[in-house]
Amino acid sequence: MKIVVLNECFLQNDHIARLKRLGELQVYTDTITEQQTIERLRNADVAIADCFVAPLNKTVFDNTHTLKYVTVNSTGFDAIDLEAAKAKNILLSNIPEYTTEAVAEFALALMLATTRHIVQMNKRVHEKPYEIDPVDTLQLPLLGFDLQGKTLGIIGLGRIGQRVAAIAQGFGMKILAYNRSPKNIPTITQVSLEEVMRRSDVVSIHTPLTPETENMIGEKELALMRPHAVIINTARGKIIDTQALAKVLEDKKIGGAGIDTLANWDKQNPLLLFENVIVTPHGAWYTKETLKNMANTIVENVEAYAKGQPKNLISL
Numbered sequence: 001m002k003i004v005v006l007n008e009c010f011l012q013n014d015h016i017a018r019l020k021r022l023g024e025l026q027v028y029t030d031t032i033t034e035q036q037t038i039e040r041l042r043n044a045d046v047a048i049a050d051c052f053v054a055p056l057n058k059t060v061f062d063n064t065h066t067l068k069y070v071t072v073n074s075t076g077f078d079a080i081d082l083e084a085a086k087a088k089n090i091l092l093s094n095i096p097e098y099t100t101e102a103v104a105e106f107a108l109a110l111m112l113a114t115t116r117h118i119v120q121m122n123k124r125v126h127e128k129p130y131e132i133d134p135v136d137t138l139q140l141p142l143l144g145f146d147l148q149g150k151t152l153g154i155i156g157l158g159r160i161g162q163r164v165a166a167i168a169q170g171f172g173m174k175i176l177a178y179n180r181s182p183k184n185i186p187t188i189t190q191v192s193l194e195e196v197m198r199r200s201d202v203v204s205i206h207t208p209l210t211p212e213t214e215n216m217i218g219e220k221e222l223a224l225m226r227p228h229a230v231i232i233n234t235a236r237g238k239i240i241d242t243q244a245l246a247k248v249l250e251d252k253k254i255g256g257a258g259i260d261t262l263a264n265w266d267k268q269n270p271l272l273l274f275e276n277v278i279v280t281p282h283g284a285w286y287t288k289e290t291l292k293n294m295a296n297t298i299v300e301n302v303e304a305y306a307k308g309q310p311k312n313l314i315s316l
Helices: 013-020 034-040 058-062 082-087 100-115 118-127 137-142 159-170 193-199 242-250 288-306
Strands: 002-005 024-027 046-049 069-072 091-093 151-155 174-178 202-205 230-233 256-259 277-279
Touching (some): 013 024, 013 288, 034 058, 046 288, 058 082, 100 118, 100 159, 100 202, 100 230, 100 288, 118 137, 151 193, 159 174
Parallel strands (some): 002 024, 069 091, 230 256, 256 277
16 A cells, blocks of 8 residues: 655654555645646555645545545645545545544633733733723723623534533523534524624634535624624634624624634735734644644554545545
């Protein structure tokens, strides 16, 4: 069995040794083009890839004649042409749990940062050290609210969404959630998407990006939010309609936003213009523990496939 690593997966010496026990191994860390991907997968049986960097599209799959299995180094797989892979009988796996804790904790960090205006406070103190004067009306934009007793609305009750709920309950928050298919979770009240948007003080998005969820949070949904409420997105940027979010922020219809992934990563993105919007560079997953989990799970995926018992399979 020939195994080809196309992109950086933070494999350590023990991971490399385990893969070599399964067959011939070739490791790259810089695969970015279709031609590179096709050439490097020539005669490969198994590929390990970053699907958001190395193209895994119809052209690639149509030109990889020996490929039987691909494991990606992420939970998300919206960049893969699933139909093309299925047509070539190529099995696909992701790594669904490797960053659950990191992203969940980061979502709470964004909640605290947006509801307590931590970034704005930090900026002001760096510009001119001072202490809050509660009678100074210029400080009113920095007035926050406690999370205890407030309602958190979660969109998407997968592993991360459930973990966010558990952490938030530790803060004393009430939990509402919307999931496309109901789940039996006694500690969480499941309601419609409209009810989540209408009743929540904080809305946190944890659904995958699919054709059905692209722009699922648009003008109509954002208009339901409370004037003080904030929206947090540590999922995919395209789940929120960027222009619709910019409009409610401009009109001061909501309190702010914490965004880890933009739909468009350029300086023209209107969300970068607002002081009450915290934007981070898709870094919610980025911890030492996550990198270790990534490598471990990828190798476990390949080992399971080699035993004829593939796991973490992606299905259409």
